[in-house]
Amino acid sequence: MSKIIIACGGTGGHLAPGIAVAEVLQERGHQCTLLISHKQVDSALVEKYSHLDFVKSPGRAFAGGLLQRIAFLVSLGQSFFASRRMLRDQQPDLVLLFGGFLSLGLGLAAQIKGIPVALHEANCEPGKAVRVIKHLATRVYLPDGVRLRGVPPECIRYFGYPVRKEIKHALKADAWKRLGIQVPNKLLVIVGGSQGANSLNNWVTQNFAVLAKAGISVYCVTGLGNSSAGTLHEIGKGGVDITATLVPFSGQMGDVISAADLVVSRAGAGSIAEIIRCRAPSILVPYPFAADDHQQANALAHEQHGAGVLLPQSRLDELTAEVIELMFNDWLLAKFKSNLERLDRFESSERIVDDLLALCDAQRIANAEKLEPVT
Numbered sequence: 001m002s003k004i005i006i007a008c009g010g011t012g013g014h015l016a017p018g019i020a021v022a023e024v025l026q027e028r029g030h031q032c033t034l035l036i037s038h039k040q041v042d043s044a045l046v047e048k049y050s051h052l053d054f055v056k057s058p059g060r061a062f063a064g065g066l067l068q069r070i071a072f073l074v075s076l077g078q079s080f081f082a083s084r085r086m087l088r089d090q091q092p093d094l095v096l097l098f099g100g101f102l103s104l105g106l107g108l109a110a111q112i113k114g115i116p117v118a119l120h121e122a123n124c125e126p127g128k129a130v131r132v133i134k135h136l137a138t139r140v141y142l143p144d145g146v147r148l149r150g151v152p153p154e155c156i157r158y159f160g161y162p163v164r165k166e167i168k169h170a171l172k173a174d175a176w177k178r179l180g181i182q183v184p185n186k187l188l189v190i191v192g193g194s195q196g197a198n199s200l201n202n203w204v205t206q207n208f209a210v211l212a213k214a215g216i217s218v219y220c221v222t223g224l225g226n227s228s229a230g231t232l233h234e235i236g237k238g239g240v241d242i243t244a245t246l247v248p249f250s251g252q253m254g255d256v257i258s259a260a261d262l263v264v265s266r267a268g269a270g271s272i273a274e275i276i277r278c279r280a281p282s283i284l285v286p287y288p289f290a291a292d293d294h295q296q297a298n299a300l301a302h303e304q305h306g307a308g309v310l311l312p313q314s315r316l317d318e319l320t321a322e323v324i325e326l327m328f329n330d331w332l333l334a335k336f337k338s339n340l341e342r343l344d345r346f347e348s349s350e351r352i353v354d355d356l357l358a359l360c361d362a363q364r365i366a367n368a369e370k371l372e373p374v375t
């Protein structure tokens, strides 16, 4: 049995793939602890995974002015010492880091203790934490076609983004039923990533009347803390009731995405991987302030694969026309779906787990050789 600690909290895009890998490790009889943050989104996401072992760790993102940077350094120190204690108590064979602020403290503490570090980068433009930790890593998992300067090719693997196993393609009618919605004609789903996207939420409330006239119902995941939950009603053609359902958070993202004829989403790596898994044609509106504009790079790669459309937020006034046009273009939607099928890396979690376990075995052999008396 191997023991692995996974740092994956801070945002859904890091936490969800950590859960995906942990579930495969646990199914195969290995021990796994997931380090998460104190943020509300982490607590909401882990709620239904009581069979996994989560530990909350201090930590905050590197951002803002002088005071926030000082606070970041203080929390990095706290996270480092908490990680050291955890490594001493649990004696893991390896740590797996998904980037973000929680990865730094655990990565540094593991390096000092001589524990191998594996690193997963989800985005087409690698993040700050990954650029710092890459030098400590024995293994780096990257999205297809992405390079990371300074990392030798033999350390890199292209295994894709681990999607949680419950996120799978479902029939639209089944997904509508499980979500408790009636869809008389077409359904547009809006996903703003794990934090929600105010500009997309506002676009829904401002444009729902026009969408309803075109026979388009809406299901929008607004994000925690965005108060606009509830159901809006409009009368569509023939007097039918067309609804826009707004929910702050969903524990059924597989159904939410599968339910859609078309998705409008931010371009987080996790959302894109799930859109691929659920075969949903999409319009991606990258968050314009994401670090190093990485969502733009993610969306561009998706569009270049012929799997969806990129619409910059600066052109949000074109979104309604784009949605109405694409929603009824069956030929293009079918083309996107067949390209989505081709892009699916359905074995990602399993391949990462196989590789992690091989690294653990190699480390055990190396440790045993070190202990063997010289004859």
Ligand SMILES: CC(=O)N[C@H]1[C@@H](OP(=O)(O)OP(=O)(O)OC[C@H]2O[C@@H](n3ccc(=O)[nH]c3=O)[C@H](O)[C@@H]2O)O[C@H](CO)[C@@H](O)[C@@H]1O
Pocket: 011, 012, 013, 014, 016, 045, 099, 122, 123, 192, 193, 194, 195, 221, 248, 249, 250, 251, 252, 253, 267, 268, 269, 270, 271, 272, 274, 287, 290, 291, 294, 295
């Ligand atoms: C603003 C920002 O910088 N966001 C980054 C953050 O993504 P962020 O966490 O916003 O979003 P992602 O799209 O990557 O993933 C969201 C995850 O949360 C889950 N979810 C979301 C909403 C909900 O109600 N329920 C739920 O379970 C989704 O199913 C998915 O698994 O990390 C990603 C991975 O590094 C990056 O690609 C994103 O750019």
